[in-house]
Structures are given as structure tokens and as C-alpha cells.
Amino acid sequence: MLEGATMQPVDDQAPIERDVVHLARVAMAGRSQDVQTLVQRMARRYQQTNAALAASLRDLLRSSPGQESPMRGFGNPAPIPLDGDSRLPLIRADQLGPAVPPVLAPHIKAQIEQLRDEHRSAERLAQSGLSPSRTGLFTGPPGVGKTLAARWLADELKCPLLVLDLSSVMSSYLGRTGSNIRQVLDYAKSSPSVLLLDELDTVAKRRDDASEVGELKRLVTVLLQEIDDWPSTSLLLAATNHGDLLDPAVWRRFDVVVEFPLPGPTELEEALLHYCGNEAPDSLGFLVKVLAGASFADAERLVMTARRRAALSDERLFDVLLRLGQDRLRHLNQGERLQIAIDLMQDGDLSQRRASELTGVSRDTIRRRQRESQEQ
Known part of the structure; x- marks a missing residue:
């Protein structure tokens, strides 16, 4: 000895x-x-x-020298994986500028920030025998901020965001699809990164679904094995608009599950102010009510259309937003439209006649509500 x-x-x-x-x-x-x-x-x-x-x-x-080299173009020498049929890249890297913090409800924001903080403080966790959350599942309807949250996380962690659209890697030969997924995950694991598996439900459907062929069910097993082997040096995120379609075993594999709801009034107003920029009207209350139940993507689309139209016509953005919101107003019940008419007169400085035209509520009804409010 x-x-x-x-x-x-x-x-x-x-x-x-x-x-x-x-x-x-x-x-x-x-x-x-x-x-x-x-x-x-x-x-x-x-x-x-x-x-x-x-x-x-x-x-x-x-x-380790790999800690400073997130990917090819950032120092990763490995070739970008290609599809065996088309020879097209299986993965894309988001190399846009600094990410804008997404507008999220407080409890969603807290979950996203904890993911960031865990990876920033991996060494402190290691001293307690712990490791950061390796995987996260983002669920919710389209346009609610799932991809924006992934991009913000990557920006905060100073890592590239690698995006794998699972619907695009489905090969005509299903056996090759499993190989494609392994290639991408091996590439992403080779150095620190944030990998986003978009449209997870395309692949990870329930294995008890009688409409799915056996090869696709085996593909789910491949994906589960790859998720289990994911290293804590990187962050694997998956996004789906249809969480109900996922195999139950998929849910259990993720360390963190974040359910993104449709934005509420507070989140919508904050997002609208951001979309309008310096042209934001004094009051957006009417637009928040008009967009109730809409996604962030719907709100951004409406505002950007209005901004372009206002720039071309030299009109006030507020006036264009009123016209574009008019179609949505028609789908609200009379009580909601009446309240919006009152708000437009108070906050938007609109005449009673103009508020009536926009909301479809008669001027007599508006006058009656005003009298009732004054009497109270």
C-alpha cells in the first residue's frame, strides 16, 4: 500500500x-x-x-473548456445535424438581439425566474448535493408567451436558444425520425444551451392512442429516454398547445411544468403599452376589454396593423385602434358594450354620438346610464 x-x-x-x-x-x-x-x-x-x-x-x-462554447458559431465544433432525407438542418439557432422580458402573470414569472436563478447558481446548489432543474414543459394556447419565455431564459443564461420544431423532423421513415431526434439532442448536449422542443404533442402523443402506429409509440419511448439523460449543464424546454394529447409518462419526465394561461386585463394592458411604444394613447381600457380572451399574439397583431395604418394615413393611433376594435366590440353583450361606451367618453374624450356609433349602443341607453351614475 x-x-x-x-x-x-x-x-x-x-x-x-x-x-x-x-x-x-x-x-x-x-x-x-x-x-x-x-x-x-x-x-x-x-x-x-x-x-x-x-x-x-x-x-x-x-x-472544462466546453463551458465557454455554447454552439457552432459560438465555439461548438460539431456539425449542425441534418435530416437524412432532405439534408436540411434539423435545428435552428435563435441569434436575434437581446430578448425583451415577456409579459407574464406574477406566478408564471416567478417560475420562469426560478429556472434562471437555479442555472445561474448551479455551483451553490452543488454544494448542497443538488442540481438545477434540467427540463421544463411549457403548456398553453398559442400566442401566450411560451417561446418568448424560452428566448428570454436563453438570453439571461448567456446561452444560445436552439429550436427543434418536432413537426418538421417527422421523416417519411419513422425510424429515421428517432435518429433525427437523437442527433439534435446529442448536438445540444455537447455544450451549454437552451433547447426548445416545439410542438411536443406532434411526437409525444399518448401511447394508448389506437390511431397511432407502433413505430410512433416506440418514438415516444426514445424521446423519454433522451429526456431522462439530459445533463444539468443545459436546459431542455418543451412547448405544446395541446397538453391533453401528451402521453402521461411525458409529464412525469419534466422537472418543472409551467401552464401559460391567456393574459388577464393587467397583462394585456402592459403588453399593449409595449406594442404601442411612444404612440400609446392615454387610455387603453377600451382595448383591454375588447381583447378579453385574446392572446398576446392577437393583441400585437392588432396594434401593429393599427400602427402601420396610422403611419400611412397620418391619423392618430387611437382613432385607428377604435376602428379596428369595432368588429370585436360587436361580439360583446350589450352590458359590456355600454360600459365601454361610458369609458370611451370619460377616458378617450369621445362624444356621446361617437361612442354610440362605435359600440352600437343607443344614445338614449348611454344617457340613461349616465343619469343613473350621477344619481348614485
Whole structure:
């Protein structure tokens, strides 16, 4: 025995030996992304029984050259994976400018910020034998901020956002689709990144769905295995507009599930102010009511259409927004339209006649409501 060496108990030594053999096997196979994952797991595993070893492993992870190279174009030497049929890229990188913080309800914002904070403080978590959340599932209707939240997270973590549209990787040969997904996930795991699997329900449907062929059901199993093996150095996010279609096993695989609802009045008003920019009217109350039940995407589309039309016609943005909102007003009940008419007269400085024309509520009805309000 070497001088100064200490004999370790067999029950402690055996796990270390198994880990070393496993690590050597993976390293000799050239799977660098899996080596890093194994080292992370070992650092967590031995935090309590061998603190010195755990600290040494964390030091190695911090000094790893891959930590500073998020992807090709950012330092990743690996070729971008291509589809075997079309030879087109299977993945796209979002390299737009700084991301604008998405407008979210407070409880949704808190969940997104915790994901960010966990990855920013991975070393602090490691000291307690913990790791950041590796995976997150974003569900909700279209246009509610799922992709914007993913982009903001990537920007905050100083990582590229890699987007895989699962509907686009479905090969005519389903067996090749599994290979495509593995290629993309291996590429994303090779260095720190935020990977967004868009339209997850395209692939990860319920395996008890009788309409799906056996090969597609096996594809779900492949995806689940890949999610299980995802390293904590990167963040895997998945988005779906149809959470009810997902296989139940998929839900259990994600560390965090964030359900994005349609925006409420407060979130809509904040978003509208952002979309209108310096041209924002003094009051957007009428538009918030007109857009009740709409998504952020619907609101942005309406405002941008109004801004373009106002720029071409030299009209006030407020006047154009009134006209564009008129069609939506017609779908509201009379009580809601009456209240909007009153608000337009008070906050928008509109005449009684103009408020009546826009809302379809008679002037007599508006006058009667005004008298009732004054009497109260």
C-alpha cells in the first residue's frame, strides 16, 4: 500500500470503482457530453461521503473548456445535424438581439425566474448535493408567451436558444425520425444551451392512442429516454398547445411544468403599452376589454396593423385602434358594450354620438346610464 493512503471500506469503494469504469467506457467511446453528465452525477453522489472528491470533480467541471462554447458559431465544433432525407438542418439557432422580458402573470414569472436563478447558481446548489432543474414543459394556447419565455431564459443564461420544431423532423421513415431526434439532442448536449422542443404533442402523443402506429409509440419511448439523460449543464424546454394529447409518462419526465394561461386585463394592458411604444394613447381600457380572451399574439397583431395604418394615413393611433376594435366590440353583450361606451367618453374624450356609433349602443341607453351614475 502507498504511504499515506487509507483503506476505504468495501461498500464505499465498490460504487467508486463502478463509476470509474463507467466513466472510462463512455470517455473511450468519445461521448464527451455524457462524460460531463457522469462527472456531475458523481459530484452530487459523493458530496456527503467524500466531500474532497466531490469538490475536485466540481473544479474539473468549472475548468472544462466546453463551458465557454455554447454552439457552432459560438465555439461548438460539431456539425449542425441534418435530416437524412432532405439534408436540411434539423435545428435552428435563435441569434436575434437581446430578448425583451415577456409579459407574464406574477406566478408564471416567478417560475420562469426560478429556472434562471437555479442555472445561474448551479455551483451553490452543488454544494448542497443538488442540481438545477434540467427540463421544463411549457403548456398553453398559442400566442401566450411560451417561446418568448424560452428566448428570454436563453438570453439571461448567456446561452444560445436552439429550436427543434418536432413537426418538421417527422421523416417519411419513422425510424429515421428517432435518429433525427437523437442527433439534435446529442448536438445540444455537447455544450451549454437552451433547447426548445416545439410542438411536443406532434411526437409525444399518448401511447394508448389506437390511431397511432407502433413505430410512433416506440418514438415516444426514445424521446423519454433522451429526456431522462439530459445533463444539468443545459436546459431542455418543451412547448405544446395541446397538453391533453401528451402521453402521461411525458409529464412525469419534466422537472418543472409551467401552464401559460391567456393574459388577464393587467397583462394585456402592459403588453399593449409595449406594442404601442411612444404612440400609446392615454387610455387603453377600451382595448383591454375588447381583447378579453385574446392572446398576446392577437393583441400585437392588432396594434401593429393599427400602427402601420396610422403611419400611412397620418391619423392618430387611437382613432385607428377604435376602428379596428369595432368588429370585436360587436361580439360583446350589450352590458359590456355600454360600459365601454361610458369609458370611451370619460377616458378617450369621445362624444356621446361617437361612442354610440362605435359600440352600437343607443344614445338614449348611454344617457340613461349616465343619469343613473350621477344619481348614485
